[in-house]
Amino acid sequence: MNDLEKQLAFILEIDKLKAVYRQTTVKEDKNRSENSAEHSWHIALTAQLLQEYAEYSIDINRVVKMLLIHDIIEIDAGDLFAFAETKDHDLQALKEEKAAQRLFGLLPKQQYNEYKTLWFEFEAAETHDAQFAKSMDRILPLVQNMNNQGGSWVKHKVKQSQVLARNSYLQFIAPKLWEYVISQTDLAVSNGWLIKD
Amino acid sequence: MNDLEKQLAFILEIDKLKAVYRQTTVKEDKNRSENSAEHSWHIALTAQLLQEYAEYSIDINRVVKMLLIHDIIEIDAGDLFAFAETKDHDLQALKEEKAAQRLFGLLPKQQYNEYKTLWFEFEAAETHDAQFAKSMDRILPLVQNMNNQGGSWVKHKVKQSQVLARNSYLQFIAPKLWEYVISQTDLAVSNGWLIKD
Secondary structure, three states: OOHHHHHHHHHHHHHHHHHOEEEEEEHHHOOEEEEHHHHHHHHHHHHHHOHHHOOOOOOHHHHHHHHHHOOOOHHHHOOOOOOOOHHHHHHHHHHHHHHHHHHHOOOOHHHHHHHHHHHHHHHHOOOHHHHHHHHHHHHHHHHHHHOOOOHHHHHHOOEHHHHHHHOOHHHHHOHHHHHHHHHHHHHHHHOOOOEOO | OOHHHHHHHHHHHHHHHHHOEEEEEEHHHOOEEEEHHHHHHHHHHHHHHHHHHOOOOOOHHHHHHHHHHOOOOHHHHOOOOOOOOHHHHHHHHHHHHHHHHHHHOOOOHHHHHHHHHHHHHHHHOOOHHHHHHHHHHHHHHHHHHHOOOOHHHHHHOOEHHHHHHHOOHHHHHOHHHHHHHHHHHHHHHHOOOOEOO
């Protein structure tokens, strides 16, 4: 295959992300489950819109690129609920690495290296770009659940401490958004949408 | 409302794009209709992947930004099928301008100006960035239809000349992709997926 054929094969393969469903629901569409492709769009835009709250210098274009590809591995590995058991998260990490090899491996070599490296950077969350990207990926479901009477939190009986732990990157990378998250989880507790602990 | 509240209001409002359905279908998800949010994700990544075929210098980050927002106006204006009548396209353009005012108007002033200007640039398609963005938005449904036994072309009895006219930006902005489009439409005609004229 020439490069264009490889790129088009990848473009068609990732169509499958539209069939990977998450725990969050789309309020405006009869509360059907959200899929990871539309989530990826939403989160890329969210990062652009909220970039001014980053406490450290970030390259927003790299952040957007990371977020556009961050869930592609779910085509093979599936979506794991954020508040699943630790052992499930460990198994998931292995599945995702294998998925990254296969899926990005459809691309020409240079793009394969670029995307795989970017995805590993996102997963490791050691750079400011990755930390900001990851924190956007975590604050958006909170915003959606708050707008949807607790949404997936209620269904899965989630605790306030779990949501705070999951959003704790914000404390460092975007303190103003961290304050917002704290106040929203307090409100969720008082509404009975999160369990106080 | 402060800026963060305005930004979050916009982020929640655009959730509605996940409920705007297009003519293209998602082959891997029982051929259900594709929505404009997941399409926006797909097209933003397609532009990044195919940027090397741009004949002129483009700023891929602006292209991606355009593509992430290009369909938001459909929340108010709906999606019009690409091969609808000209008078319907004229009416649609008016609806979309109004939609851009209302939707981007939810954002703080500076972001409102930035996004509205970017959307107008996309629509006008006079810059290389906008032409490349627009041509990506048009080549992707072709790739999807070719992978789906003609998809929406067959359903709506579309002619080869219509698909070529719709993809004609490529002739100028990405000649190698234009050649690909011609060969694919020839193949579609011989498969009975497009009408020869």
